Amino acid sequence: DLLNDATHIEAISQTIELLDKGKVRVAEKREQEWIVNEWVKKAILLYFKTKKIKKMEVGPFEFYDKIPLKKNFDQQQVRVVPSGVARYGSYLAPGVVMMP
Template structure:
């Protein structure tokens, strides 16, 4: 894996390397690992923090210029894009209601339910989570297990800069209808957000559970 990481980092610094077959194969391999859940853009650490694998995000960014536009036909529907759609949901144990779309390079654990919704490349969605109607999970966002993303929720994608943390929703959270969570905000375990809450890195969050209220951002 270290050799793969080194090659991706070299190509990031010298984009002319994207013309090389071995570099293209390396990028495709990383996206394939993301799609299978064998690699993540960010991963939780035992002490409760998160580690960002910036080289993986670099591979996602460099995936776009090496891909050609193709027509994708799904029954009577047609798309024209560089990234294919995920497939084989039944074998993965994922329920996908018509008009839900997940892009190749995202990962859905067994037990995920997608109502008509959208999950972008690099995202990771844990088992038991429902992505409800018209909810969107942006590029590289990390959604924990047993989460409910209610109707119309927008989880922002964070691709650049590569070292920036993605938007993270940890296990057992309830995110109310039409909430917007962006800019790499982390919502910690078992949090409940009411409808229409907007969280950005500059949002002031006041903790009133302590003797003296404390204010946080993001």
């Protein structure tokens, strides 16, 4: 099974890291048409399959999910107001104000 192979899992993880850093996109506009990058879309779907659901605690809040929450907003120059949430793999450009 490919999802148990370390090489494939690493390729999936690297793709999610590229998404997180804004280096790749799931879809991009070319001229007047949106084009889906199928390989990125597939990596996201496979990422969910390679992760186990677990409890995550952030202060008084508790989540039960497969994908961890995004961290280090100060280093990314992103402002997050209370109740704002983003998962690892989502790109937030510097200067963004994330609101619920």
